[in-house]
Amino acid sequence: MAAGKQQKGLDDDLRSHLRAATMAAHDLLDHAMQEASGWQQREDYARFLELQHAARAPIEDWLDAHAPDGLNPPHQTPLIAHDLAALGRPAPEPAPMFTIGRTGAGHALGAAWVLAGSALGNRSIAKQVRRIGGGAWPMAFLGDDAMLGFWQALRSRIEQHPGTDEAEGATDAATAVFAHFLALAEKAQTAEAVA
Ligand code: HEM
Incomplete structure (x- = not known):
């Protein structure tokens, strides 16, 4: 890669770039x-939580191993396990290991953005679940304030113009995390269609 390109960076801030790249x-x-x-x-809600637990477990492990201080989001699998137990379900087997090969610039940032950003979507899902479940369904995961706190702190890192290497690494990692979730969701979708 040319040195000029490395220094130029993006026209967008990193958050806008990641959102566009993974929309x-x-x-x-x-x-x-x-x-x-x-x-x-x-029952649907229990299966939603099982999928979330199975998908997040190996990504949390990967971030534990690779993320520097400040880029490792709070674990949510214990909250999901708590909700599942309240619904009378054990935590599922984790998905197979998540990896993106040799770790480089931006990787932890991109993976952290996906997990933390999903807390924004969870807020809107939480409103629906509260209404549908009449306030009786467990919502430790969907109502997790610790992840929203992490998200607020992460914003100062991602609402900036990154260098090209960091942007490319973050985009690769975010894309890999979405692909990991999607593979599991499609497997569950097929199982549901067969059932
Ligand atoms: C049925 C499942 C899902 C729904 C309905 C949903 C919905 C949403 C919504 C409404 C937003 C925008 C929230 C806002 O701007 O206030 C959002 C953002 C986001 N969601 Fe999801 N989401 C789902 C699943 C996921 C999953 C599983 C992940 C992670 C693997 C994820 C990652 C993100 C990210 C990274 C953002 C953008 C954060 C940003 O604005 O920078 N979402 N989602």
Whole structure:
């Protein structure tokens, strides 16, 4: 890569760049998760939480191993396990290991953005779940304030113009995390269609 390109960076801030780069993947994931389970019934909500737990567990492990201080979001799998237990379900087997090869600039930032940014979507899902479940369904995961706190802190890192290397690494990692979630959601969607 030319040195000039490395120094130039992006026209957008990193958050706008990541949102644009993963918009199609997010739409596919949203659709697949609604098809695989949704949250209209208590059973659906339990399957939604199982998918979230299975998908997040290896990414949390990856971030534990690779993220520097300040870029490792709070773990949410214990909250999801708590909600599942309240619904009478054990935590599922984690998805196979998540990896993006040799770790480089921006990778932890991109993976952290996906997990933390999903707390924004969770806020709108929480409103629906509270209404549908009449306030009786467990919502430790969807109502997690610690992740929203992490998100606020992360904003100062991602609402800036990054260098090219960091932007490319963050985009690769974010894309890989979305692909990881999507693979599981599509598997669950197929299982649901067969059932
Ligand atoms: C049915 C599932 C999902 C729905 C309905 C949904 C919905 C949403 C909504 C409404 C927003 C915009 C929120 C706002 O701007 O206030 C959002 C943002 C986002 N969601 Fe999701 N989401 C879903 C699943 C996921 C999952 C599983 C992930 C992570 C793997 C994820 C990652 C993100 C990210 C990274 C953002 C953007 C953060 C930013 O603005 O920088 N979403 N989602």
